[in-house]
Amino acid sequence: MRYLLTGMILVLAAAMAFPQETGSKEMPATKEDIESVFRTMHIREQMRSMMDTMMAQMKQITQENVKKRMPNITQKELDRIDAMTDATMKSYNIDDVFDEMIPIYQRHLTKTDITAMLAFYESPTGRKLLREQPAMIAESMEISRVRMEKALGELMDKVEDMATHGSQSGTEGRPKQ
Numbered sequence: 403m404r405y406l407l408t409g410m411i412l413v414l415a416a417a418m419a420f421p422q423e424t425g426s427k428e429m430p431a432t433k434e435d436i437e438s439v440f441r442t443m444h445i446r447e448q449m450r451s452m453m454d455t456m457m458a459q460m461k462q463i464t465q466e467n468v469k470k471r472m473p474n475i476t477q478k479e480l481d482r483i484d485a486m487t488d489a490t491m492k493s494y495n496i497d498d499v500f501d502e503m504i505p506i507y508q509r510h511l512t513k514t515d516i517t518a519m520l521a522f523y524e525s526p527t528g529r530k531l532l533r534e535q536p537a538m539i540a541e542s543m544e545i546s547r548v549r550m551e552k553a554l555g556e557l558m559d560k561v562e563d564m565a566t567h568g569s570q571s572g573t574e575g576r577p578k579q
Contacts (some may be wrong), residue, residue, distance in 0.1 A: 428512040
């Protein structure tokens with residue numbers, strides 16, 4: 403049995419020592435290839451739109467949290483916080499993010515992959531997908547938001563119940579101190 407185990411370990415070690423053939427003969431995608439896909443798919447515009455949406459949500463959440471923690475805060479102070487949030491987001495350089503993303507795409511996509519992707523996204527169906535995708539994502543996010551709010555509401559109800567009734571829910575299996 404020990405010899406069998408030793409033999410299996412040697413076979414696995416040998417297999418890991420030699421590179422596997424995984425299509426490595428294909429030409430890797432170039433930086434220009436990836437940038438072409440980004441342009442065709444409007445990735446930069448989508449990212450900017452997503453950042454704008456996140457920014458608006460972040461402002462709303464920040465204001466709500468500040469008002470809860472500081473009920474006497476003035477509108478002038480809230481405006482200053484908004485300005486600070488705007489400045490923080492403006493300092494976020496989206497082009498730097500794309501420069502860092504390109505090598506990731508290059509590791510995962512070949513020139514052949516890029517050619518096929520471009521052919522699809524430049525076709526009528528691909529253009530339709532690009533046109534409709536923001537709406538589909540927005541609608542999907544709304545479904546997710548509604549479900550998350552419901553789940554969080556139920557969780558908060560349980561937490562409130564625990565606080566008011568001294569329920570031991572969620573403590574089963576833990577050692578008592």
